[in-house]
Amino acid sequence: xxEEKLKQKIQQLDEAQTKILEARDMIEDALRxxxxxxxxxxxxxxxxxxxxxxxxxxxxxSNLKKELIYKNNTDPIWTRPLASVKYMNRRDI
Numbered sequence: 001x002x003e004e005k006l007k008q009k010i011q012q013l014d015e016a017q018t019k020i021l022e023a024r025d026m027i028e029d030a031l032r033x034x035x036x037x038x039x040x041x042x043x044x045x046x047x048x049x050x051x052x053x054x055x056x057x058x059x060x061x062s063n064l065k066k067e068l069i070y071k072n073n074t075d076p077i078w079t080r081p082l083a084s085v086k087y088m089n090r091r092d093i
Contacts, residue, residue: 010065017052017061024048
């Protein structure tokens with residue numbers, strides 16, 4: 001993928017991530033002091049955080065951005081072992 005297209009796609013994902021996190025904060029603020037905080041924390045707020053920032057969620061926006069950057073690898077980034085001699089100098093694991 002061209003460098004410029006890659007930067008544009010990463011920027012789009014960054015903007016989407018920012019908007020989702022803003023929505024999460026708005027939902028959290030709207031439900032504060034309503035007695036429904038626990039439901040929100042276990043449900044929608046946890047899901048939105050996982051989808052945007054979840055390192056263990058292979059389809060999170062953070063991991064999708066990494067996947068775009070390291071697209072030339074034969075395996076998706078989320079299938080790499082946590083510890084491997086082959087990848088011991090990589091900063092993303």
